[in-house]
Amino acid sequence: MELFYNIYFPIILVFFTGISIKLFIIILNYFKIFDIPNKRSNHILPTPKGVGLILSIYIFGSVILFITYGKIHNELLKEIVLMMLALSIFSFFDDLYSISFLKKLFFQTFIVFLSIYFLDSKINEFCYTIYNKQIWKINFYSFQILVQVFIFLFWMWVINLFNFMDGIDGMTATQVITFCIGMIFLATQKQIDDDFSYLGIIIFSIFLSFFYYNKPPAKIFLGDSGSTSIGFLIAYVIILTILEQKNFVSLIILILYHLSDTTYTLTKRIIKKKNIFSAHSEHFYQQKIRKGFSHADVLNKIFSINLLLALFSLIYYKSPILSIILSILMVIYLLKWLGNQKKKINADK
Secondary structure (H helix, E strand, O other): OHHHHHHHHHHHHHHHHHHHHHHHHHHHHHOOOEEOOOOOOOOOOOEEEOOHHHHHHHHHHHHHHHHHOOOOOOOHHHHHHHHHHHHHHHHHHHHHHOOOHHHHHHHHHHHHHHHHHHOHHHHHHHHHHHHOOOOOOOOHHHHHHHHHHHHHHHHHHHHHHHHHHOOOOOHHHHHHHHHHHHHHHHHHOOOOOOHHHHHHHHHHHHHHHHHHHHOOOOOOEOOHHHHHHHHHHHHHHHHHHHHOOOOHHHHHHHOHHHHHHHHHHHHHHHHOOOOOOOOOOOOHHHHHHHOOOOHHHHHHHHHHHHHHHHHHHHHOOOOHHHHHHHHHHHHHHHHHHHHOOOOOOOOOO
16 A cells, blocks of 8 residues: 555646646636736736646645545644645635735735644644743743744745745746655655655645646646645645754755745845835846746756755755755855846747
8 A cells, every 4th residue: 555655646646637737727718817917927928827726626635535544644734734725715716806915914814823723732832842941031921922923924924935936937836846855855764744755745746747737838827826825835844843843944945945035035125115015026036037038047947956955955964054054055056146147048938
């Protein structure tokens, strides 16, 4: 049975996800559900969007199947993937009708609050363990509140971080694929929860199939229904790893470029007193596209750096300082390359 869950099921998942995406493209084209290019867009043709809902349904169903048959032991994951699916469904309506930012923020807040409630026992256990070690004069209740506030802010940040960074063909797919590769190996090395190996296999298989249709030039876009939901799930993986006091630093390394680009860009907008919630084209990868580089050029560079970050994340538990230094240097190099003023002629998009 191990062979089925590790080899055969992922192959089946890739196949059926691919068929579903192809059918969904036909449906979206029929109903003319497109991402229409505007002056801020990085694409020039109307492209179907919203396939993230299909991917979320497959993730939900696969996780429930693995829990039912005892491959994933963490029952809490049932509630988490249910919250992910609810967020994906809501965001799909945003893909269709462009829901106002405040309504989206309210719903995301609601989902994250519920998820924190489901994590209550894990949070309490973490607080009791850490509180005895902390040196600041603060009562336990206040410490608990601080931890919950941190979890809320981090969860909301990662959800929107993935939404902000889903701006060129293949971007989110390759980030998720490299995150899953790292997550699977970290779980097999007992650096994080064992269940994350199977969760990684599930998400990897689904997004590998999606990448086939989303690689440059993209035939379909993930949409908010996919970027917010996968951001939610990746944030959960990191948060649970922190609460279980396992190797969360390696997981941070896996998304270090996404974190760095978004944090720097939004901090800069805050300093310049710009509205951080309004659409813009100031991310490093967006600037590179606008300088004449193709989606494939930018994606290949980011993907290669993400693969290196995955490698560095795996050596963290043996050489933590070296791993962190190399990871930071790689991200600085990538940001410098993306920010370089040199223009390239004959972009493919």
